[in-house]
Amino acid sequence: MKISPVKPVANERLAKLIADLESDQFAVREAASKTLAELGEIAAPAMRKTLASKPPLETRKRLEQLVKRIDSKTLSAEELRIGRAIEVLERLHTPEARRVLKTLADGAPEALTTTEAQAALKRLRR
Numbered sequence: 001m002k003i004s005p006v007k008p009v010a011n012e013r014l015a016k017l018i019a020d021l022e023s024d025q026f027a028v029r030e031a032a033s034k035t036l037a038e039l040g041e042i043a044a045p046a047m048r049k050t051l052a053s054k055p056p057l058e059t060r061k062r063l064e065q066l067v068k069r070i071d072s073k074t075l076s077a078e079e080l081r082i083g084r085a086i087e088v089l090e091r092l093h094t095p096e097a098r099r100v101l102k103t104l105a106d107g108a109p110e111a112l113t114t115t116e117a118q119a120a121l122k123r124l125r126r
Contacts, residue, residue, distance in 0.1 A: 003085055003100075005107030006114055009039060014046040021059040033062050037069065042110045044070050075112075082113050090120040098124065 017039075020032035036043045047063045055063065075083070086104065089097040101124075104117035 003082055003104060003113065005104050006042065006111035008108040009042050011046070014039075014043055017043070018046060018050050018059070018063070021062045022056055029058070029062070033066065036066050040070055040073070041112060042108050045110055079112055083116055086113070086116045086120050090124060093124060 017032045017036050020028050021036075023029050023032070036047065044067060047067050051060060051063050051067065054060075086101065089101050098121070101117045101121050104113055105121055107114040107117075109115075
């Protein structure tokens with residue numbers, strides 16, 4: 001099984017996607033919504049920040065829907081598999097396992113894989 005760190009998304013790209021939610025073209029708004037949904041928890045902080053700034057109605061509705069979907073989402077089979085793999089690495093408590101956890105912990109700060117690996121490393125330090 002291969003687990004890779006989650007790559008961060010540039011703030012500029014997130015800002016562009018959020019700005020595209022205000023586009024006059026329906027296809028552009030839909031594409032931006034779809035991409036933000038795929039980014040999920042990685043895009044959530046930027047979406048919440050935009051919501052706090054009182055965006056236009058169309059943008060606000062789309063962002064609220066996306067954030068609600070992220071907050072109420074259940075873990076996918078892949079996310080469960082990764083969580084279990086991180087747990088196994090933590091229980092192994094070997095230098096190699098710690099190295100893999102450190103690599104995973106360096107991923108996108110908002111990603112579930114990153115936060116789970118960081119938590120495992122923290123527990124190992126106790």
